[in-house]
Amino acid sequence: QVQLQESGPGLVKPSQTLSLTCTVSGGSISSGGYYWSWIRQHPGKGLEWIGYIYYSGSTYYNPSLKSRVTISVDTSKNQFSLKLSSVTAADTAVYYCAREGVTGTTHWFDPWGQGTLVTVSS
Amino acid sequence: DIQMTQSPSSLSASVGDRVTITCQASQDISNYLNWYQQKPGKAPKLLIYDASNLETGVPSRFSGSGSGTDFTFTISSLQPEDIATYYCQQYDNLYTFGQGTKLEIK
Numbered sequence: 491q492v493q494l495q496e497s498g499p500g501l502v503k504p505s506q507t508l509s510l511t512c513t514v515s516g517g518s519i520s521s522g523g524y525y526w527s528w529i530r531q532h533p534g535k536g537l538e539w540i541g542y543i544y545y546s547g548s549t550y551y552n553p554s555l556k557s558r559v560t561i562s563v564d565t566s567k568n569q570f571s572l573k574l575s576s577v578t579a580a581d582t583a584v585y586y587c588a589r590e591g592v593t594g595t596t597h598w599f600d601p602w603g604q605g606t607l608v609t610v611s612s
Numbered sequence: 613d614i615q616m617t618q619s620p621s622s623l624s625a626s627v628g629d630r631v632t633i634t635c636q637a638s639q640d641i642s643n644y645l646n647w648y649q650q651k652p653g654k655a656p657k658l659l660i661y662d663a664s665n666l667e668t669g670v671p672s673r674f675s676g677s678g679s680g681t682d683f684t685f686t687i688s689s690l691q692p693e694d695i696a697t698y699y700c701q702q703y704d705n706l707y708t709f710g711q712g713t714k715l716e717i718k
Contacts, residue, residue, distance in 0.1 A: 597646075601655075
C-alpha cells in the first residue's frame with residue numbers, strides 16, 4: 491500500500507523559499523503510470539493544486555503560482571520535492587503531497603500524505 | 613480557470629437522514645468530477661470519481677450523479693462517522709476544488 495509523508499520546516503520567513511519533500515513508501519515513483527502532486531490548504535479554507543511531476547521529470551504547474559514554483563524528483567530516494575520562492579503570509583497553509591492516478595480520461599488524487607503546516611512569519 | 617461552487621457551505625443533519633450536496637462548474641466539464649471526504653486534521657480521501665463511480669471500499673450509502681455543469685453528492689442514510697467536510701474537484705482543465713461543505717450532526 492503506497493504511503494506518502496511530507497517533511498520540511500514548519501516556519502519560513504517572508505521573502506524566503508519554502509522547501510518540502512515527500513517521501514513515497516510501498517511503491518516506486520519510477521514505475522510510472524502516476525503523477526506526483528503538491529496541493530495546499532489555507533487555514534480553514536479550500537484546496538489549491540500547486541503542480542505535479544512525472545518520474546521522468548516533466549512538470550506542470552498551476553498558472554497562478556508558476557513563476558514561484560519548482561517541483562523536482564529524486565527517483566533514487568523515491569522522493570519528490572516542492573520549492574516555493576518569495577513567500578508571503580498568504581502562503582501559510584497545510585501542504586499535502588498526493589499521488590495522481592490516471593486511467594484514460596479519469597484523474598484522481600489518492601493517496602495523500604498527512605499534510606504539513608507551513609507558517610510564513612518573521 | 614474553471615470555478616467550482618458547492619452548496620451549502622455547511623449542513624446539519626440527523627443520523628439516518630438523506631444528505632445532498634451540490635456542486636456547479638463554471639463551464640461544461642462532462643463527468644470529470646471527483647468527490648472527497650476530509651475529516652478534521654486528516655487528509656482528503658477519494659470517495660467518488662468520474663462523477664458517479666464509487667471508489668473501492670467506500671460504503672454504498674455514498675453516491676454521486678450529474679454531468680456537464682451540475683453535480684450532486686448524496687449520503688443515503690447519514691452515519692456518525694460521516695461527519696467531515698466534503699469537496700468536489702474537477703479535472704477537465706487542470707484541477708480545481710469546490711470550497712467545501714462542512715457536515716455536522718444535529
